[in-house]
Amino acid sequence: MSSINYSEKIPNNVNLSEDRTLQRALEGWQPNFINWWDDVGPEGSTNHEVYLRTAVSVDPQGWAQFGHVKMRDYRWGIFLNPGDANREVHFGDHKGEKAWQDVPGEHRANLRRIIVTQGDTEPASVEQQRHLGLTAPSMYDLRNLFQINVEEGRHLWAMVYLLHKHFGRDGREEAEALLQRQSGNEDNPRILGAFNEKTPDWLAFFMFTYFTDRDGKFQLSALAESAFDPLARTTKFMLTEEAHHMFVGESGVSRVLQRTAQVMNELKTDDPQKVRAAGAIDLATIQRYLNFHYSVTIDLFGADQSSNAATFYSSGLKGRYEEGKRDDDHVLKGQTYKVLEVQNGQLVEKDVPMLNALNEVLRDDFIKDSVAGVNRWNKVLEKAGIPTRLTVPHKAFNRQIGALAGIKMSPDGRVVNEQEWSARKDEWLPTAEDFAFVASLMGRVVDPGKFAGWIAPPVMGINRQPVDFEYVRFG
């Protein structure tokens, strides 16, 4: 079951050839996917041979096989973690029942919505990142970008498989629609706001992979608990791939900070203009990027009080992060959770039924995880003897969704009036001028072992290869 059949058109470990109808349906979708990749996938990359990892099985030995391949020939396929025939639902109203191998009719609409929403983010990020290859700071980074792109493509496959296999005609139509919506398209945008934002430069890319792919990690972790077993097994395998994306973000920002700190020390200055003049990105700009990506990402968790979230949980569709490791009753009825709201110009905490606050619970888990990584970034500054520290802004800063939407709030958590917001907004969020400056640094550097001046080299290469390895062979 766990070995992958590569002799088929669509590599899979789900015995696809035994279900001819499904196989034909997916083989019909496949050319559309390739067309989508050609149209809006990584720009100008058709002939590149990229040092990619490809799964040949879902076990530790097989899932990370490295070799140079053309991305178009990447073996996109359908891989599920091994199943457990005795698995039981471990939370919500169905707790203790056998996990579902098929979609119960009453949950069909909600499950489809969850899967479509998750699936929509995968091609969206490929679209958002499609021009970045033209301005890569190194061959190493270019390879990492492409690895992320092909794996987002595979994640789309994972969701499309579920739609085709379990949702009949509706599912097939949704699968088509996933290729038709386009990030930032006014007429037919992607479903979630953050996936319609531009990823204009590599600092934005690193912030996106650090924060927004981490949202992916938490959403996938919550779905990996699902009573719908095929969804749980699919998302578990996706999580293994997702880790690389967050690594690119965390190490990317870390390397930017390292370079900036080095320039500051060489010039003995903390003047942003001097740092910029030396071709590095000043810490204030990095902080503003962080504020933006953090706040946009925490919006992705949805409204702080949501009856949908309660329904998803109680009906067993979506658990909490590490549901299995928590020691409460896993039903949560009668329990409360604190959410924020503004009363009389002040932020106040208020207890609400926990089931309705599950978006907030997941958001808070995400925040804790994010802050830990920001602290690791600060270690880079600390080690370099730079006193400045990065911080994540207040949870209510720059929010567009939920009870905190539209509130004017400083990053340190003060409600501010319209004048102060207007006067200081440019201190807190990246300005057109910041974007223009960062864009001015984005020259393409792709000789093996060479790095753009605004970023430090990584401490080690991919898969024990040297840093100056030829990660991409240009055709």
Place this chain on the structure above:
Amino acid sequence: MDMAVVNTGVIKQHLIDPEICIRCNTCEATCPVGAITHDDRNYVVRADVCNGCMACISPCPTGSIDNWRTMPAVKAYSIEEQLTWDELPAELTPEQLEAEGVDDGAAEAVQQTLAAAEPAAAAEPGTVAFNSAQYNAATPPWSAAHAYTNLYPPKSPTTATVVGNFNCTEAGFENQTHHIVLDFGTMPFPVLEGQSIGIVPPGTDAAGKPHHARQYSIASPRNGERPGYNNVSLTVKRVLQDHQGQPVRGVASNYVCDLKVGDTVQVIGPFGNTFLMPNHPKSHIVMICTGTGSAPMRAMTEWRRRLRKSGKFEGGKLMLFFGARTQQELPYFGPLQNLPKDFIDINFAFSRTPGQPKRYVQDRMRERAADLAELLQDGQTHFYVCGLKSMEEGVMLALRDVAADAGLDWDTVGAALKREGRLHLETY
């Protein structure tokens, strides 16, 4: 940590670099024995639980997982200690290790030994009549060093002293493979990688005749298991059943595996003047082996590694295909994994991993056809095959098909390999 413990109480402790780790939880989710845990600060490995199975290594997105420190087992870093780290501690110096009562030889063995796996990986029988042995070269490569042979013929053996005997297999594991170091003192015993020596077990057989010698490939490079010493190492599997699986107690292998440090043994040899490595610094070496057939590969790899360390290396490629039944039967998997990727290109094939299709070395070779085809076309490439007889044909058929798929005429290529001493088969 049974796997990495040798009887001197030294371990290669598995650690995670907190400066590089992104706390993604992949390793903890992957670890089959629950050796990895975490708190809000760090991910850490329990030294007493980790069995060195390496399942966590390739899924780690950062490479932070792949850190090892030679430590006296009793001084292994506790998880409490690891949880406070902001960076990894430095490797203990030989002096510090010595102060802890760890001698050089033991540390060296832990670090460098590429012990052999259980012979396994039987080849699928070929469907066409194909005489694989006909391609075996009768001459060494042109740049091989001159080999001394038969300095000590069966009638006049020399004496060696056992200076190390490590069971490099997991305790309690049914198949034992030993890494044995023999020292010749002041007696000359010059060897080259690829040569073998004979060991004469004491006593007589059932018919009352003295036992005849058993031959073992040396696993150490020409300048000694420990550089600069007059010693060699062997990789010996304790034979408890014959090739058909019938119980049989191998006389010589059990004698050798039971040797104690300080014991003396009767040795004859050295033997072999064709299965020798090229010395040309730009020559490429493709090594294909199963089980204890890894001994000469370990010797060649280690010699190249030492040359590279001293800068006498000009980028000749090393490629290894190593087959075993399971990863657990590759007890010193770790040291091999620690060799840099740009130094050696390692391909494992496991034929008995539960739930997995059988994969043999020739399957891995076929997967790497593109690179092998390139090497086949290079006159600097040398092939070495060592292991059970049954693998030979499958390996040669794979090579033939790789050549054919690359549009090469195998008859021409194979004949050239043989004529130029660039293809060597040593199977038993």
